Amino acid sequence: MQEKFHQPQMHADAQRRARDRVEWLLQQAGIGLNGSQPWDMQVHDEQLYSRILTQGTLGLGEAYMDGWWNCQRLDQFACRALRAELPRKVGFTWHDAGLVARALVSNLQSKARAGMVGERHYDLGNRLYECMLDSRMTYTCGYWREAADLEQAQEHKLDLVCRKLGLREGQRVLDIGCGWGSFAEFAARRYGVRVVGITISREQEELARQRCQGLPVEIRLQDYRDMRERFDHIVSLGMFEHVGWKNHRGYMQVVQRCLADDGLFLLHSIGVNRSGIRSDAWIDRHIFPNGNLPSVAQIGQAIEPDWVMEDWHNFGADYDRTLMAWHANFERRWGELAAHYDHRFYRMWRYYLLTCAGSFRARKNQLWQIVLSKGGVPGGYQAPR
Known part of the structure; x- marks a missing residue:
């Protein structure tokens, strides 16, 4: 964890100007300072304002971690702030510039660096994720159409993926970024397929093997770039966000060489509305190091001209409900984790x-399920919903 932030005391007039600026910005989103609305910011340290203006979203998030401010409904605060484009209005900080420079100069998601997100996020402890997620430990967006709760939403999502791929008994499927084995177990049990799941997280590998014991499932600790076998179908749920803009094309080439000529590839990924090469500074430092959310244009460039895009399904609004359900579980079971x-x-x-x-x-982030084929499904692809 990062050490607490320390900042020299500001002169009263400079502090007042910083406060006025932040207050004006928040007003653009209908957010108040120390107000009574559930999305209002309750400030406990007056140095907060300059920290926001100099460090942007990184300063905002770390100040919350340090207890400098609170908010009754952080989800509503974030929604309002993002709809009003407040991060853009704060402006480009030195931290943002550093992230851009790093992304331009280095391949942040190279094979040598790929394990960082596994160690720092997915290996935080299986107990954390057991408490937060559904019983299958599915750490991707649920499909809430006709679902009453998180358990149903995740089962419906897994079944939707299987139906979109048209899985048939005996087929061999590659799961790139298999997590704790939720898809591999589901597809093997329900559809009778054989699955190879790969992950870069040691904790995920161990638990996924236990979960899939006795099923025709093989779990490997392996980078996607090392795959050279052929599969009837390939699926990737929530892993493409870690691939990085410099590797999108290479990733698609790996899938191309591993997929049977008549097979389908389903890509399930968070996406953004505007192309970029860096992650949010706070998310990069504390949650997903070296992440990079793709845009429509970036995915399009990566698949052209080798793929036929059979279906592009956006159910990003369902991630709101999924994250709120995860948060409810996390809060409810924090007592089991606090030690x-x-x-x-x-x-x-x-x-x-x-x-x-x-x-x-x-609606600043989206959730896309994209179905791709090598040469086009004869007669056309009928997309399940």
Whole structure:
């Protein structure tokens, strides 16, 4: 965890100007300072204002972790702030510039660096995710159409993926970024397929193997770039966000060489409305190091001209409900986790879940399921919903 932020005391007039600027910005989103609305910011340290103006979203998030401010409904705060484009209005900070420079100069998602997100996020402890997720530990967006709760939403999503691929008994399927084995187990049990799941997280590998014991499932600790076998179909749920803009094309080439000529590839990924090469500074430092959410244009460039895009399904609004359900589970079971994580982690994790829910509610982030084929499905592809 990062150490607490320390900042020299400002002169009273400079502090007042910073406060006035932040207050004016928040007013653009209908957010008040120390007000009575559930999305209002309750300030406990007057240095907060300059921290926001100099560090942007990184300063805002770390100040929350440090207890400098609170908000009754962080999800509503984030939704309003993002709809009003407040991060853009704050402006480009030195931290943002550093992220851009790093992304331009280095391949942040190279094979040598790929394990960082596994170690720092997915290996935080299986107990954390057991408490937060559904019983299958599915750490991707649920499909809430006709679902009453998180358990149903995740089962419906897994079944939707299987139906979109047209899985048949005996087929061999590759799951890139298999997590704790939820898709592999579901597809093997319900559809009788054989699955190879790959992950870069040691904790995921161990638990996924236990979960899929006795099924025709093989779980490997392996980078996607090392795959050279052929499969009837390929699926990737919530992993493309870690591939990086410099590797999109190479990723698609790996899938191309591993997919049977008449097979389908389903890509399930968070997406953004505007192309970029960096992640949010706070998310990059504390949640998903070296992440990079793709845009429509970036995915299009990566698949052209080798693929036929058979279906593009956006149900990003469902991620709001999924994240809120994860947050409810996390809060409800924090007592089981408190002995293993400190209070600053608690504030970090709830900030992560609730502000991400707000971003999907504001429609700044999307969730796409894209079905691709090599040469086009003869007669056309009929997309299940």
